[in-house]
Amino acid sequence: MAQTPFLRLISRLTSSVLALFLCFPSATAWAQEIRLFRIGTGGLLGVYHPLGQALAEGITTATALPELIAVAQTSGGSVENVQALLAGEIEAGLVQADVALWALQGRGPFAGDDRGRHVRAVASLYPERLQIVTRRDADIRSITDLRGKSISLDEAGSGTLAVMRIVLEDHGLSEKDLSPVYLKPEFTTEKIISGGLHGFCLMAGTPAQAITTVMDQDLFMVPVAPEIAARISRRHPYLVPGMIPADSYEGVPETATIEVHALLLVHEDLDEALVYEMTATLWSEQTRFLLHQAHPQSRSVTLDTALQGLSVPLHPGARRFYQEQNMLPLETPAP
Ligand code: GLU
Numbered sequence: 001m002a003q004t005p006f007l008r009l010i011s012r013l014t015s016s017v018l019a020l021f022l023c024f025p026s027a028t029a030w031a032q033e034i035r036l037f038r039i040g041t042g043g044l045l046g047v048y049h050p051l052g053q054a055l056a057e058g059i060t061t062a063t064a065l066p067e068l069i070a071v072a073q074t075s076g077g078s079v080e081n082v083q084a085l086l087a088g089e090i091e092a093g094l095v096q097a098d099v100a101l102w103a104l105q106g107r108g109p110f111a112g113d114d115r116g117r118h119v120r121a122v123a124s125l126y127p128e129r130l131q132i133v134t135r136r137d138a139d140i141r142s143i144t145d146l147r148g149k150s151i152s153l154d155e156a157g158s159g160t161l162a163v164m165r166i167v168l169e170d171h172g173l174s175e176k177d178l179s180p181v182y183l184k185p186e187f188t189t190e191k192i193i194s195g196g197l198h199g200f201c202l203m204a205g206t207p208a209q210a211i212t213t214v215m216d217q218d219l220f221m222v223p224v225a226p227e228i229a230a231r232i233s234r235r236h237p238y239l240v241p242g243m244i245p246a247d248s249y250e251g252v253p254e255t256a257t258i259e260v261h262a263l264l265l266v267h268e269d270l271d272e273a274l275v276y277e278m279t280a281t282l283w284s285e286q287t288r289f290l291l292h293q294a295h296p297q298s299r300s301v302t303l304d305t306a307l308q309g310l311s312v313p314l315h316p317g318a319r320r321f322y323q324e325q326n327m328l329p330l331e332t333p334a335p
Pocket of ligand 1: 041042043045046047048049076077078079095096128157158159160161203204205
């Protein structure tokens with residue numbers, strides 16, 4: 001009888017636990033039998049987390065990766081995920097392309113840290129959009145109106161905060177010109193409703209649950225005009241002009257903003273064969289089904305666009321997969 005992914009996971013866990021007991025007291029037997037594969041995501045109400053959970057389920061139940069148990073871990077976001085990858089605290093992480101480039105080049109939050117040159121891409125997944133949501137009664141219609149307002153810029157460690165700093169700077173503002181707080185969106189909901197906060201920001205796919213949760217309030221999505229986004233793009237090439245689609249949130253019209261690709265990253269030292277299998281698993285029918293069930297933004301997660309907006313080199317294991325799909329030329333040995 002065909003097993004559901006959940007049953008397969010249970011039977012794999014059961015057989016792994018059995019194996020542990022058979023091999024006890026050898027701890028190395030356990031280590032060989034099962035390996036934890038940690039995926040760094042973001043806050044609970046963003047898009048990284050539900051998609052990371054679906055990917056973790058895909059990896060855990062993939063027949064080609066029988067020894068792996070994958071888990072999606074919440075985190076501060078892109079910057080923290082890169083730091084955790086470099087510290088060996090996670091095996092893969094979801095990271096904005098602009099933040100990934102900073103890591104590679106030892107810039108921005110990674111200034112003085114040359115370990116970032118080891119970050120490698122598995123795939124580009126989908127566009128993330130800067131969403132600045134405010135209470136309509138706060139009278140914020142543009143970025144400059146944020147001055148003096150109580151705005152949550154997301155946590156330190158988030159890609160959202162990194163992008164907001166760039167956007168504010170472009171308008172001649174700094175965080176100190178606002179009355180900033182640094183909360184993950186799941187902790188802003190009550191404050192937005194009570195009026196304790198004028199707004200919050202999130203660089204994420206759409207729709208983000210952080211926003212749908214408060215959509216029954218009278219809210220305004222602050223635009224970033226295309227010419228401003230284009231100007232920012234000249235200095236930060238992976239941040240590009242984009243649009244929050246009209247159908248993302250009820251009553252919110254299409255809104256101009258800044259976009260960036262969400263990448264799946266690993267450390268260069270991760271085993272080539274493992275990354276190859278993981279890439280194949282990501283693009284397998286089963287994982288794509290799980291992704292589609294997890295979040296509507298997954299409709300943009302397609303093999304056709306897997307190489308778009310990559311700001312760091314592919315991991316060799318991922319490159320081999322795309323070469324086999326004829327998406328990349330085969331490397332010819334140097335003469
Ligand atoms: N891009 C955001 C960040 O790096 C996270 C978005 C999400 O959680 O979906 O902070």
